[in-house]
Amino acid sequence: MEELGREGSGSAMVFAKLIALVALFDLVRSASVAGSKLDDAAGFLERAKESEFFDWMVSVRRRIHENPELGYEEFATSELIRNELDALGVTYRYPIAVTGVVGYIGTGKAPFVALRADMDALSLQEAVEWEHKSKVPGKMHACGHDAHVAMLLGAAKILQEHRENLQGTVVLIFQPAEEGGGGAKKMIEAGVVKDVDAIFGFHVAPNIPSGTVEARSGPIMAGSGFFEAVIGGKGGHAAIPQHTIDPILAASNVIVSLQHLVSREADPLDSQVVTVAKFQGGGAFNVIPDSVSIGGTFRAFSKESFFQLKQRIKEVIIAQASVQRCIATVDFLDKGYPFFPVTVNSKALHGHFQKVAGRMLGADNVRDKKPVMGSEDFSFFSEVVPAYYYFVGTKNKSEGPVYPPHSPFFTINEEALPYGAALHASLAMSYLSKDHTTSPLTVEVHDEL
Structure with missing residues (x-):
C-alpha cells in the first residue's frame, strides 16, 4: 500500500504539472491574442464592431445628423465632440478656427x-424621411461629415484604450468649414500641424462597397475655384427688344463660349472642368432685365492649367458680353471661398496605407482610386505636411438606390462606421510604432495648385 501511495502521489504531481503547463499555454495564447488586437489592424476592426462600441458611434452620428450646422457655425457639433472627448479622457484645445477642436x-x-x-x-x-432626419430646415449633412466625426471619435476611443502603447502623439483634428470655407487653411494658420510628421484624412463613398477602401498615390482630387459675373445691359419691354440691350442673350452667349475653353483650348489629356451652375435674371415673362448674374466653378489638376482657366474665364466673359453691347464684371470670390489646391497623396504614405489597410481588409478590398474632379480642402494640409486621403466604402447592395454626396436623398450605411474608425486608428498607431519602416518624410514638391 505504501508503494502504491507513492506511485499515486507521483501521478498526481505529473497531472498537476500538466495542468500548470496548459494554464501557462492559455495565458501565453491570451497575451498573444491581446497583442494581436493591439498591433494588428484586424484587432482594431474587431473592437470597433463590438455592439456597444458600434451603437455609440451610430448614436454620435445620428445626433450630429439631426442638428446640422454650416461652416464656422458648428458650435453644438463642437460641444458634442468635446463632451465625448471628456468622457474618453482625451485632452484637447478649443476653440481653433472659430469652432475647431x-x-x-x-x-x-x-x-x-x-x-x-x-x-x-x-x-x-x-428629402429622406427617417427617424433621425435633420431638424433644421434648409440644412443637411448631405456629404457624410457627421459620419466622419463619428469615425474619428471611434478612432480616438481605440487609441485612448491603447495610449500606453503609442510611441508618439496622435493629433485629432475636428475641422470646421470644409464646404468652401477653407477651414483647413485657418487651422493650419492656427498652427495645428506645425510639428506634425504626417496626416491622414478620409471620406465616405456610397459608390464603393462597405468593407472596401480606395486611394492612390499622387493627385487624387482636383484644385477648384468659383466665379461670379454680373452682365449689365439695358432693360425694357420684351415687345420692343430693339430699344434694349439684352443681358440674357449676352449671358447665354457667354455660357456657350465658356464651354469652348475645355473643348477647344485644353489638352484632352489634361483634365479640366468649367461649369456654369447659376443663372439669375429677370422676374417677368415680358420684361427684359437690366442685368443678369451667372456663376460657376472651374477645376484642374495643375497650377498652370488652373490659372490659365481663371484668366480665360475672365477674358471670355468680358469680351463676349461686349460683343452684345453689355458690360461685365467678374469676381472669383477668393476672399470668402479660397481656391482649393489639388489634393496630393504622399508617395511614401501610400505604401504604409496599403500595408495597414491590406492587413485589416484583405488586399482585394484595397483598390486603386482614379483621380476625380471633386475638390477637398484637405488639400491645404497636403501642401505643408506629407498627407494621405482615402475613401471608405459605404455601399450596401441590399439597400435601395444610391445617391451621391450633395444630394437631398444622400444616406449613410452606418455599418461602415467601424471600418473608418479602425483604419484611422491603425494608420496612426502603426505609423508611430517602431515597425514603421517608411523613410523620413518631407513635403513633396509638385506643381499642383
Missing part, C-alpha cells in the same frame, strides 16, 4: 501624426 493622445512628444475629420453640413433641405 484638436485632441491629443499619447506621449505628448514627437513624433506626431494627425487624423482629420470635417464637421460642417450643407445648405440643403433633406
